[in-house]
Amino acid sequence: xxxxxxxxxxxxxxxxxxxxxxxxxxxxxxxxxxxxxxxxxxxxxxxxxxxxxxxxxxxxxxxxxxxxxxxxxxxxxxxxxxxxxxxxxxxxxxxxxxxxxxxxxxxxxxxxxxxxxxxxxxxxxxxxxxxxxxxxxxxxxxxxxxxxxxxxxxxxxxxxxxxxxxxxxxxxxxxxxxxxxxxxxxxxxxxxxxxxxxxxxxxxxxxxxxxxxxxxxxxxxxxxxxxxxxxxxxxxxxxxxxxxxxxxxxxxxxxxxxxxxxxxxxxxxxxxxxxxxxxxxxxxxxxxxxxxxxxxxxxxxxxxxxxxxxxxxxxxxxxxxxxxxxxxxxxxxxxxxxxxxxxxxxxxxx
Amino acid sequence: xxxxxxxxxxxxxxxxxxxxxxxxxxxxxxxxxxxxxxxxxxxxxxxxxxxxxxxxxxxxxxxxxxxxxxxxxxxxxxxxxxxxxxxxxxxxxxxxxxxxxxxxxxxxxxxxxxxxxxxxxxxxxxxxxxxxxxxxxxxxxxxxxxxx
Numbered sequence: 264x265x266x267x268x269x270x271x272x273x274x275x276x277x278x279x280x281x282x283x284x285x286x287x288x289x290x291x292x293x294x295x296x297x298x299x300x301x302x303x304x305x306x307x308x309x310x311x312x313x314x315x316x317x318x319x320x321x322x323x324x325x326x327x328x329x330x331x332x333x334x335x336x337x338x339x340x341x342x343x344x345x346x347x348x349x350x351x352x353x354x355x356x357x358x359x360x361x362x363x364x365x366x367x368x369x370x371x372x373x374x375x376x377x378x379x380x381x382x383x384x385x386x387x388x389x390x391x392x393x394x395x396x397x398x399x400x401x402x403x404x405x406x407x408x409x410x411x412x413x414x415x416x417x418x419x420x421x422x423x424x425x426x427x428x429x430x431x432x433x434x435x436x437x438x439x440x441x442x443x444x445x446x447x448x449x450x451x452x453x454x455x456x457x458x459x460x461x462x463x464x465x466x467x468x469x470x471x472x473x474x475x476x477x478x479x480x481x482x483x484x485x486x487x488x489x490x491x492x493x494x495x496x497x498x499x500x501x502x503x504x505x506x507x508x509x510x511x512x513x514x515x516x517x518x519x520x521x522x523x524x525x526x527x528x529x530x531x532x533x534x535x536x537x538x539x540x541x542x543x544x545x546x547x548x549x550x551x552x553x554x555x556x557x558x559x560x561x562x563x564x565x566x567x568x569x570x571x572x573x574x575x576x577x578x579x580x581x582x583x584x585x586x587x588x589x590x591x592x593x594x595x596x597x598x599x600x601x602x603x604x605x606x607x608x609x610x611x612x613x
Numbered sequence: 614x615x616x617x618x619x620x621x622x623x624x625x626x627x628x629x630x631x632x633x634x635x636x637x638x639x640x641x642x643x644x645x646x647x648x649x650x651x652x653x654x655x656x657x658x659x660x661x662x663x664x665x666x667x668x669x670x671x672x673x674x675x676x677x678x679x680x681x682x683x684x685x686x687x688x689x690x691x692x693x694x695x696x697x698x699x700x701x702x703x704x705x706x707x708x709x710x711x712x713x714x715x716x717x718x719x720x721x722x723x724x725x726x727x728x729x730x731x732x733x734x735x736x737x738x739x740x741x742x743x744x745x746x747x748x749x750x751x752x753x754x755x756x757x758x759x760x761x
Binding site for chain 2: 381385388389390391392393395396397398399400403421425428435439443
């Protein structure tokens with residue numbers, strides 16, 4: 264490209280024609296000197312003028328050509344750059360389209376899966392419910408006709424059917440959390456936690472625990488889903504700290520090092536869990552304790568995880584056996600949302 | 614249709630699920646209410662029964678998903694008919710879908726009760742619902758319009 268510009272500026276001489284005209288005029292003037300003495304001067308002057316004219320014309324033409332060539336070269340550079348940029352933009356665009364398409368496909372797959380979950384759970388709930396009902400009626404009306412072996416079998420049928428029913432209900436709740444539209448509103452987590460605490464104490468008088476709540480900034484989230492989240496975390500904390508002399512649960516917040524968000528936490532002084540299995544906690548139907556030790560369907564924390572992920576937040580847990588457990592989650596604060604609306608960046612190190 | 618003697622069937626149980634009907638009748642039987650119940654197996658049967666009845670029932674328990682004619686359609690027809698528009702209709706459904714609950718109330722259901730499977734009291738929720746509505750109905754006699 265640079266060579267092309269240099270070539271456009273190259274200096275080319277062709278003075279032969281101008282020199283010949285000037286010499287001819289001078290010779291003509293000299294030949295006329297006998298008859299008209301002034302003609303020599305006129306001839307020299309005229310030849311000089313013609314030379315100057317031709318030289319000027321050549322210079323102007325050359326400048327024009329140089330300009331034209333430079334212009335053409337620059338236009339070509341510009342075209343090439345523009346083509347490169349456009350190709351790059353096209354490839355970016357096609358990547359964006361591909362990502363959008365895959366995201367849409369994924370979203371549809373999740374929606375289908377949730378609909379499938381809901382439909383299967385609904386369809387299976389009734390027959391399993393019928394087993395629960397008739398097993399119970401069998402015990403109520405026929406227990407005198409059954410011997411110990413028969414009663415033992417009946418107990419197993421009842422227990423299995425009730426477990427299956429509880430899992431169906433759990434699966435329904437889990438799919439509902441995925442399907443429900445997200446309606447954000449400002450939520451006071453401290454007040455919500457106190458209300459749930461009262462509920463839990465009323466519903467399960469056996470599993471009372473002391474709840475301490477720090478003053479917390481308001482979050483911007485779906486009230487129904489966040490209530491489900493806090494309920495699951497507090498239920499979980501209550502369940503696993505019930506064996507302690509003084510079950511204690513704490514709700515608080517601390518700055519999160521990896522993001523600009525505040526991390527909220529629910530900490531208990533319960534039995535804790537092996538941190539090697541921490542990543543399995545939030546999977547559906549995963550349980551880290553035997554059902555004989557702690558009742559449960561393995562759905563609660565999966566729901567909690569889903570609520571947080573639907574809000575674009577993170578959830579994780581830290582513990583060691585016997586040392587209690589702390590469940591962390593991040594949710595967008597009301598302040599964060601306002602800042603985003605004003606187009607400001609989040610404060611660093613916050 | 615089964616159960617109960619002609620003039621006292623003031624309780625309509627519309628449900629196609631054999632097991633649910635059997636448990637409901639068992640629970641009603643225990644509470645001495647089974648004789649008052651007429652069981653109809655889908656929406657078409659329910660509407661035919663209503664058309665032919667000499668006196669309107671005092672409570673209709675309606676399942677949502679049934680063959681031929683579902684609960685929501687039956688509910689709409691009942692509300693369109695001046696003779697039955699005031700009748701208390703309680704939806705008893707296995708569904709917990711928000712859309713089903715909303716649509717039931719939109720079409721004029723008096724209540725939406727989700728079917729429960731309580732091993733300690735099978736069908737007990739049906740008895741609770743029936744007792745509540747019959748007693749409420751009796752309190753409001755003779756001005757039945759108060760419920761519509």
